[in-house]
Amino acid sequence: MKYLLVASLWTGYCTIHSYLISVRFTKLATRLLKKYYAFYRIFYVLISFVLLVPLMRFSFDIDTNIIIVYSAPLTAVRYALMFVSLAIFVWAFFIDYDFLSFFGIRQILNIGKKNNSAQPEELRKKGLLGIVRHPMYFALIIFIWCQTFRMTDIVVNIVLTVYVVIGTVLEERKLVLEYGDSYVNYKHEVPMLIPFTGKHV
Secondary structure (H helix, E strand, O other), X not given: OHHHHHHHHHHHXXXXXXXXXXXXXXXXXXXXXXXXXXHHHHHHHHHHHHHHHHHHHHHXXXXXXXXXXXXXXXXXHHHHHHHHHHHHHHHHHHHHXXXXXXXXXXXXXXXXXXXXXXXXXXXXXXXXXXXXXXXXXXXXXHHHHOOOOEHXXXXXXXXXXXXXXXXHHHHHHHHHHHHOHHHHHHHHHOOXXXXXXXXXX
């Protein structure tokens, strides 16, 4: 029963997290907030963090029974994968993406500027983005599965993995709307989540 509760809470969090950044909700927020919509991204990041912390704490406290213990060879593999996933995440976050836009700082700095209001920024295809379209999501999936010790971890990781896959598909739809044929062509050139695979969807 407690695992069902954990799964339900994480599913609820993922649903809220996804809805607050959906096209429908952001269009509504744009109409209501007008120029102050520039502050929405930083609000989104903050509310996501505020909701995430107690949920992680609850999930950790509800189950302390360790069922998976890593022995010597698996420990080395686990730490290697963690290192690689963190390196990919940091590289993508700070080099391949605009981390100021991620936190909403760029949007606030650009309040009142009209030079790029109609035109989206150029589609980035270099670096890790030339290997996999969503390197941060790929790294996140690897990292969370390296943190599997309890039954609760398995439940949470399943929910998050499903959410990442579904969220990536939904994000791709928004990117096609934003970039048009450029992103459609990009989808045929680079894999979505698993690098070095021939599956480009």
